[in-house]
Amino acid sequence: MARKRESCLVCRDHTIGVAQGKPVCNACNLFFRRSKPKEDKIPLCQNLCENNRFCSVIRRCRSCRMTKCLKLIWSNSSSEEESRVESSSPELNQSELFENMSMWNRERERTSLNYKVQKGIEISLKDVMTNGTGRNLIPIQSKTFLEWSFISQLTSIVFLMKLPFYEGLSEDDQKSFIKAYRFKSAMFFLAMHCFKNGINQLQYPNGIDIFSSKILACPWINILDETRTRLISKLKELNVTMEEFYVLSGLFVCNPLNVENLSFDGKQTLMEAQIHFQALLINLCCISDPGSGHLRCDKLVRVESSINMTHTFFDYAKILSEIPKERVTKKIEVEDKESILYFE
Numbered sequence: 001m002a003r004k005r006e007s008c009l010v011c012r013d014h015t016i017g018v019a020q021g022k023p024v025c026n027a028c029n030l031f032f033r034r035s036k037p038k039e040d041k042i043p044l045c046q047n048l049c050e051n052n053r054f055c056s057v058i059r060r061c062r063s064c065r066m067t068k069c070l071k072l073i074w075s076n077s078s079s080e081e082e083s084r085v086e087s088s089s090p091e092l093n094q095s096e097l098f099e100n101m102s103m104w105n106r107e108r109e110r111t112s113l114n115y116k117v118q119k120g121i122e123i124s125l126k127d128v129m130t131n132g133t134g135r136n137l138i139p140i141q142s143k144t145f146l147e148w149s150f151i152s153q154l155t156s157i158v159f160l161m162k163l164p165f166y167e168g169l170s171e172d173d174q175k176s177f178i179k180a181y182r183f184k185s186a187m188f189f190l191a192m193h194c195f196k197n198g199i200n201q202l203q204y205p206n207g208i209d210i211f212s213s214k215i216l217a218c219p220w221i222n223i224l225d226e227t228r229t230r231l232i233s234k235l236k237e238l239n240v241t242m243e244e245f246y247v248l249s250g251l252f253v254c255n256p257l258n259v260e261n262l263s264f265d266g267k268q269t270l271m272e273a274q275i276h277f278q279a280l281l282i283n284l285c286c287i288s289d290p291g292s293g294h295l296r297c298d299k300l301v302r303v304e305s306s307i308n309m310t311h312t313f314f315d316y317a318k319i320l321s322e323i324p325k326e327r328v329t330k331k332i333e334v335e336d337k338e339s340i341l342y343f344e
Helices: 026-041 062-075 092-114 124-131 145-164 163-170 171-196 224-238 242-253 264-290 293-301 305-319
Strands: 113-118 137-139
Touching: 026 062, 026 092, 026 163, 026 171, 062 264, 092 113, 092 145, 092 171, 092 242, 113 145, 124 145, 124 171, 137 305, 145 171, 163 264, 171 224, 171 264, 224 305, 242 264, 242 293, 242 305, 264 293, 293 305
Parallel strands: none
Antiparallel strands: 113 137
């Protein structure tokens, strides 16, 4: 019998996971296991109110989150039990993860379609990772190219921050992880949206191109059509289901080779998550097609190469647009814009 969904006692997110006989989500479960040995190094919270309550944004305050874990979940456990968090069966964890990713994607898509960032607001990566996005958004559906580009990356970052292994990364590793995958994830989400709606090339709603007017005004850039169609063609070729898409959206961001300046612990965390998502994908494929599930899984994993190539082509198009035609060469260095989220 499926376990009833309850609210995690720590962060209030919906969960079917359990620790010490109490409802705890995978993310808080993993956070406690990773953070307990380094508890004395967690900085004290600076945002407690007069009544000494916990922060309202509990997942972004390590101090309050650890305090709630100890007070509400593991208060009666021994030191040995504290360092070894209980978990439900692998099948149950996979079920919860799948349900959560489906819910997170719906939230991401709803925010992308119905909101935009207020004019005059320039949001850095640090701002989003620290304060979230809500206070900077206003409800509206009609958006320009830059507004679509901005909100798609913003909502992708929020999605990435909800993945359970994210809490196991150090702050520096979290920043490196988000920098590496924010744009790739945004393109993958957009590609699936277009594929579901029968659109054969990457474009934002209402037919808005994924390239800026500056790039479109450069006739010597001959990779635009390939950039628009490569990823969607792969999704169409494999006829990727929504269930497979949810798993792939977590799997491809677990590749530590694509993240620069990642610590040893960070690499270990991503590799562990990669193994978990691979097992989930294999299980999903074998249930759908017991005879050739592993073959199906191998084909789906190759979607990552299409995502990476789309990203590379997009970068090249942007750089080529900034170089006079007569100066364009084959060797191009990709510019790093660390602080600003969108590509302009």
